Ligand code: SF4
């Protein structure tokens with residue numbers, strides 16, 4: 395049997411970067427020049443990292459491990475978790491989008507609404523492109539969020555929850571830790587979106603500079619100060635006492651910001667993200683919690 399050359403993490407990153415640079419759907423305004431996202435960043439997690447089975451225990455039996463997501467895509471050729479990697483990437487909001495969003499207090503800015511709609515459409519294509527490119531190179535790959543079974547369910551402990559979480563994958567891949575608002579704080583801030591692909595590929599795994607501390611880069615959890623994201627939420631859906639109220643957040647987005655953005659910008663989707671800007675972790679790990687190191 396002919397052996398398959400293993401791409402390096404740099405090769406994988408280049409697949410993502412090239413698509414980010416060249417694909418015309420990476421736009422805030424279709425047909426325009428302005429990119430939806432700033433330059434992407436990549437991390438790699440081991441699919442047999444104990445965190446993935448721990449998430450399943452905590453969130454519920456419906457939550458997919460990487461191995462289960464892979465088996466759904468390749469039922470005739472399943473892989474053990476030790477053979478798989480989760481490639482996670484970060485797409486940061488652009489400085490122009492963040493600046494515009496910082497001015498808003500009730501409704502998402504136009505660029506933000508557009509990134510949530512057109513930018514996420516591009517992100518869906520990027521997930522599929524990365525999975526297809528790696529598969530074509532001899533490394534079967536799937537984007538769990540793009541599987542037909544991707545869905546939201548009820549978690550006894552956490553309420554509404556999806557059966558795959560891009561943020562949790564990014565945490566395991568060393569890309570960030572959770573903040574008071576539930577968003578993931580990355581070295582490029584919290585004003586970001588994520589994507590991931592599960593691949594049968596022997597890539598080296600990224601180190602987690604924060605170890606297992608899932609709150610290491612949030613000032614509230616690390617030092618008992620801040621709470622700026624709570625002050626940014628127009629409906630009080632974040633508090634230092636109780637963290638993120640998913641029900642109140644979802645209600646505001648579904649009933650207020652989404653219909654408003656659809657009418658105003660014709661964008662659709664579910665934009666808000668007011669709590670992701672004008673805060674110490676908007677575009678970086680808060681200064682008081684640095685230095686950080688990335689492998
Ligand atoms: S704004 Fe402050 S409290 Fe909120 S997630 Fe960022 S560091 Fe944590």
Ligand code: SF4
Pocket residue numbers: 575626627628629630631632642643644646647666667668669670
């Ligand atoms: S996304 Fe949710 S928590 Fe954040 S500001 Fe909007 S409603 Fe509040």
